Amino acid sequence: MKDELSLIMKKGDKISIAAACFSMYAYQVLKKQLDDIEELRFIFTSPTFLAEKAPKEKREFYIPQLNRERSLYGTDFEVKLRNELTQKAIARECADWIKKKVRFRSILTNSAANTFIDIDKKDGGFTYMPLNGFTTADLGYERGNNMPVITVKFPHSECDKFIEEFNSVTSCK
Numbered sequence: 001m002k003d004e005l006s007l008i009m010k011k012g013d014k015i016s017i018a019a020a021c022f023s024m025y026a027y028q029v030l031k032k033q034l035d036d037i038e039e040l041r042f043i044f045t046s047p048t049f050l051a052e053k054a055p056k057e058k059r060e061f062y063i064p065q066l067n068r069e070r071s072l073y074g075t076d077f078e079v080k081l082r083n084e085l086t087q088k089a090i091a092r093e094c095a096d097w098i099k100k101k102v103r104f105r106s107i108l109t110n111s112a113a114n115t116f117i118d119i120d121k122k123d124g125g126f127t128y129m130p131l132n133g134f135t136t137a138d139l140g141y142e143r144g145n146n147m148p149v150i151t152v153k154f155p156h157s158e159c160d161k162f163i164e165e166f167n168s169v170t171s172c173k
């Protein structure tokens with residue numbers, strides 16, 4: 001997936017991603033291409049980075065949703081990258097890029113959502129699905145513990161419904 005995206009993404013493209021998590025290391029492996037895009041819209045497909053509303057008495061047995069949020073600075077499978085001790089520089093570059101080009105949203109419910117990455121080009125584009133998360137493991141750059149998933153590439157014109165769904169998510173923050 002990483003190699004495919006490296007070839008497909010070009011200057012001025014608009015990217016839409018619906019996935020469970022976002023990792024700054026995935027940004028790092030696609031940095032050259034992502035720095036040239038016009039914008040990236042990302043929807044977390046599970047409630048992420050939201051104020052938790054669990055009553056205090058239930059917190060004793062409550063397991064927070066921190067795993068998805070911790071993936072921002074590396075998943076369990078990106079340990080090798082974290083051990084290179086370059087997190088601070090990567091985090092700074094990623095944060096600057098996010099401020100310039102990225103809009104994040106999060107679905108408020110735990111209902112199922114389609115996961116994909118859509119690359120909108122001036123002359124068409126492509127949609128890839130499914131995409132569990134935007135991490136180095138999900139991009140095929142690092143090993144993960146999931147079974148290999150066959151990602152299907154569709155012409156952008158055949159995926160209007162996914163983009164309509166993405167654009168119409170009104171229960172997002």
